Amino acid sequence: MTSPTHVAIIMDGNGRWAKSRGLPRVAGHRAGVEALRNLVRAMPDFGISVLTVYAFSSENWSRPKSEVTDLMGLLKLFIRRDLAELHRNGVRVRIIGDRATLQPDIGGLLEEAENLTRENTNLTLVIAFNYGSRDEIVRAARKLAEAAVRGEILPQQIEMDDITRSLDTADIPDPDLVIRTSGELRLSNFLLWQAAYSELVFVPCYWPDFGSDHLAEALRDYAGRERRFGGLSPEEAVAPAIVR
Ligand code: FPP
Numbered sequence: 288m289t290s291p292t293h294v295a296i297i298m299d300g301n302g303r304w305a306k307s308r309g310l311p312r313v314a315g316h317r318a319g320v321e322a323l324r325n326l327v328r329a330m331p332d333f334g335i336s337v338l339t340v341y342a343f344s345s346e347n348w349s350r351p352k353s354e355v356t357d358l359m360g361l362l363k364l365f366i367r368r369d370l371a372e373l374h375r376n377g378v379r380v381r382i383i384g385d386r387a388t389l390q391p392d393i394g395g396l397l398e399e400a401e402n403l404t405r406e407n408t409n410l411t412l413v414i415a416f417n418y419g420s421r422d423e424i425v426r427a428a429r430k431l432a433e434a435a436v437r438g439e440i441l442p443q444q445i446e447m448d449d450i451t452r453s454l455d456t457a458d459i460p461d462p463d464l465v466i467r468t469s470g471e472l473r474l475s476n477f478l479l480w481q482a483a484y485s486e487l488v489f490v491p492c493y494w495p496d497f498g499s500d501h502l503a504e505a506l507r508d509y510a511g512r513e514r515r516f517g518g519l520s521p522e523e524a525v526a527p528a529i530v531r
Pocket of ligand 1 (some may be wrong): 298299300301302303304316317319320323341342343344347358361362363365414494
């Protein structure tokens, strides 16, 4: 199997990483940003075209206000500090998630990052921020319903592709591989539509400890998988069918 085009990561375990060191949770998130920075710098070694990271979920608003403020602040800091380097390295930044409910200054920064890096082709870094898959699907359904009300599409004409094109990820290929750190075994409302046939790899270490070696191991695991997309393996496909 070839290497994946698109790897998506649920960066989990920042809080537990901090707790295990007797540090406040924000220290875990800061270390998480550092781990992300290092991984993006190492991406040219891996031949991956798209890296998506889950930075803030639409459910994360229910965390204490101070932690929400810390996470917003870290995103702003990340964009301000790292944008020039990302641009220099040919990284195209894309943001998915609901922008409408974000503070205008954050919305502006996200737009600036996307506009500046729009033409870059070395790597697409997709940051899922204020993102929830169900929310994204609801927003896509609304867009299609509005198009139907305007008479631009008939309800019976709506196909899977129309939904795919109405999602925040419209022009981004589906993830081939989804990695989750910290040993939790779930998708937590991340890319539910897009990950229908993704391979899943769960890594026990906390996100701040995740590095190139862990990614290389996840890619080896992926390389050993057989992707069938609901079909048969090549051997089974050519074997004579058993007629009962
Ligand atoms: C999960 O750890 C992680 C998050 C909710 C946020 C991930 C965010 C970062 C890595 C930093 C922000 C990223 C950018 C791009 C600025 P958790 O807090 O749920 O950990 P726990 O399960 O151990 O409590």
